[in-house]
Amino acid sequence: MWQVTRERSVHYLKDGKVSSFDAQRVILATGALERPFPIPGWTLPGVLTAGAAQILLKSAGEVPAEPPVLAGCGPLLYLLGWQYVRAGVPIRALVDTTRHEDRWRAKKHLLSALRAWPFLGKGLQLIRTLRDAGVPIFEAADDLRVESKHDADGVERAAALSFTTQGRAHKVEASVILLHQGVVPNTQFTLSLRAQHHWDTAQLCFAPTTDAWGELDVPGIFIAGDGGGIGGALAAAEQGALSALQAVCQLGAIDAATRDSEAVPHRRALANVRRIRPFLDSLYRPRDANRIPRDDVIVCRCEEVTAGDVRGFVELGCVGPNQAKSFGRCGMGPCQGRMCGLTVTEIIADARKVPPGEIGYYRIRPPIKPLTLGELAGEE
Numbered sequence: 220m221w222q223v224t225r226e227r228s229v230h231y232l233k234d235g236k237v238s239s240f241d242a243q244r245v246i247l248a249t250g251a252l253e254r255p256f257p258i259p260g261w262t263l264p265g266v267l268t269a270g271a272a273q274i275l276l277k278s279a280g281e282v283p284a285e286p287p288v289l290a291g292c293g294p295l296l297y298l299l300g301w302q303y304v305r306a307g308v309p310i311r312a313l314v315d316t317t318r319h320e321d322r323w324r325a326k327k328h329l330l331s332a333l334r335a336w337p338f339l340g341k342g343l344q345l346i347r348t349l350r351d352a353g354v355p356i357f358e359a360a361d362d363l364r365v366e367s368k369h370d371a372d373g374v375e376r377a378a379a380l381s382f383t384t385q386g387r388a389h390k391v392e393a394s395v396i397l398l399h400q401g402v403v404p405n406t407q408f409t410l411s412l413r414a415q416h417h418w419d420t421a422q423l424c425f426a427p428t429t430d431a432w433g434e435l436d437v438p439g440i441f442i443a444g445d446g447g448g449i450g451g452a453l454a455a456a457e458q459g460a461l462s463a464l465q466a467v468c469q470l471g472a473i474d475a476a477t478r479d480s481e482a483v484p485h486r487r488a489l490a491n492v493r494r495i496r497p498f499l500d501s502l503y504r505p506r507d508a509n510r511i512p513r514d515d516v517i518v519c520r521c522e523e524v525t526a527g528d529v530r531g532f533v534e535l536g537c538v539g540p541n542q543a544k545s546f547g548r549c550g551m552g553p554c555q556g557r558m559c560g561l562t563v564t565e566i567i568a569d570a571r572k573v574p575p576g577e578i579g580y581y582r583i584r585p586p587i588k589p590l591t592l593g594e595l596a597g598e599e
Contacts, residue, residue, distance in 0.1 A: 222585035223247070225412055225437050230585070237594050244439050244466040247409065248459065249446035251402035254424070254505065255562045256291060257512040260365025261398060262520050265377030269299045269399035282308045287395035288380045290314040290363060292503045296399045297345040304352045311393045312355040314382055316400065316506055319359055325502035332498035335491065355391075357384050363509070365396050400505040403561065404446050410583040412437050418576030421500045422449055423510070424561060425580050432465035433458055441466065450493055457489040511565050518566065519559040521552020526566055533570040540564055540581045553589075556581040 221237075222230040223245060230239040253270045260266065269289060275281040276299075286309040289296050300313055332339060349356065366379040379392040403424035406416065414435040415428040426448045433441045441462035444455030461482055468478040512518065514527030524547045529537075532546040540556075540563045543549045549563050550556035556563075560581050568575040586595075 221588045221590055223408055223412065223440070225440075227439055232588070232590065232594060235594065237590065237597060243470055244441070246433075246441045246443055246459065246462045246466060247446060248444045248455070249405040249408050249442070251445035251449060252405045252557055253399060254401050254403050254510075255518075255558055255560075256398040256400050256509060257516050257518055257526070257559075257562050258363045258365065258398070258509060259512075259516055260367060260377065260396075262517050263365055263367050263375065263377045265394050266365055266396045266398065269295055269397045270402070272397045273299050273302065276302060276306065282306060283395040285394050286311040287397050288312050288314060288391050288393040289397045289399070290316070290360070290380055290382075291399040291509075292317045292505065293399055293401040294342060294345075294499065294503070295402070297342065297349065299397070299399075300349050300354065301345040304348055304354070310349075310352075310354045312357060312380075312391045313349060314357045314360045314363070314380060314391070316360050316363070316509060317358065317503060318506070321502055321504055324504075325498050328498040328501055332495045335495040338495045357382070357389060360384050360389075361506070361508070366390070400509055401503055402445065402449055404448060406446065406580075407555065407557070407583050407587050409435060409442055409446065410580060411585055411587060412440065414440070416580070418574065419448065421497070423505065425564075425575075431461075433462040434465060439466075439469070450496060453492040454489055457485045457492070460485045461489070510562065511569050512562070518562050519547075519549045519552065521554055521558070522548040524549050524559075526562075529563055529566045530570050533567055537567070538571070539567060539578050541579075543567070544581075550581045555583065555587070 220231045227242045227245050228239055229242055253268045288311045289300050292315060300310055303310055360382045362383045364381045365377050366381055367375045368378040369375050377394055377396050379390050380396050381390045404426050406425055406427060409427040414437050416425045417428050419426045427435055427442050429435055429442060429447055433443050433447060435442060443459035443462045464478045464482050467473055468475060512526045516526050518524055518526050518529060528547055529543060532543050537543050537546050543563060544551050550559060564575050564578050564580055568578045
């Protein structure tokens with residue numbers, strides 16, 4: 220699927236042919252993207268996101284040829300480590316950027332999180348498995364940097380991860396560095412619809428604004444799951460059920476009383492699975508330095524624009540991400556801003572001393588997924 224219009228026309232590619240149809244209602248389930256992790260050296264060969272590594276493991280059974288370093292924060296980091304241990308993959312180290320103050324801040328949400336004990340229990344089991352396997356775990360890591368060296372062919376590649384913990388310097392040698400600092404809603408489709416979005420101060424990202432049924436301010440179009448705000452797979456299923464109930468009610472298949480009655484168990488289940496979210500959002504809140512990098516760090520990988528370049532654009536009068544495109548092509552590469560959008564927003568917000576919500580995000584245009592001109596010309 221490469222475009223959905225405000226009039227609910229759905230355009231898609233199948234078997235090399237572009238087609239479209241008009242829908243009475245649309246429920247989007249776009250999922251999440253990994254948050255950018257712009258640190259020195261993050262664009263070097265050998266550096267991947269933990270999510271990409273997990274996809275390779277699950278879809279193709281591919282694992283790193285040499286012991287990797289896992290670095291950052293968030294449940295996925297420990298889940299991937301657990302999966303590697305189960306698969307017999309040695310891990311050089313797990314470098315956790317979660318600060319001690321993050322743990323203290325999360326404790327005020329612990330009582331609510333305890334009501335979702337199975338999730339906490341699973342997390343503790345992941346950590347226990349890693350420790351039992353002898354994986355070195357460094358906590359409260361700061362000042363992360365991927366060190367490099369040239370291989371026999373003269374190609375510069377990742378060679379080690381340097382960092383500090385409580386003022387002590389560390390360097391773990393590894394040719395594979397897997398970075399992760401949480402996930403954020405995949406808003407490419409909802410942004411292309413010009414739907415209303417807001418800055419989520421708890422999850423530090425933009426999310427589409429919806430009503431209690433998941434409907435956008437674009438009539439007849441809904442968003443369910445992580446694309447509307449990070450909640451996990453179980454929450455996504457309940458949100459999808461609520462959106463479906465409202466959609467069929469709007470189409471006259473059921474009345475409002477039936478809709479509301481059938482929604483009760485789904486709302487109850489959704490509230491239960493969301494209990495742990497404030498705890499996780501506080502515990503794994505990404506560090507400012509790992510979201511708003513220093514000047515020499517590349518922000519836009521596609522166009523090789525640094526954080527210093529973006530700050531320079533602000534000094535020249537740039538007020539937001541869309542204007543930054545004309546200054547330096549940020550967000551105009553193949554990734555369509557997926558890898559740099561949030562970072563550029565936060566850098567500009569920090570430089571201008573205003574909230575990210577006032578800065579906004581890139582104006583996303585279709586096609587959302589790559590198409591050839593030949594495919595587009597042959598649309599039926």
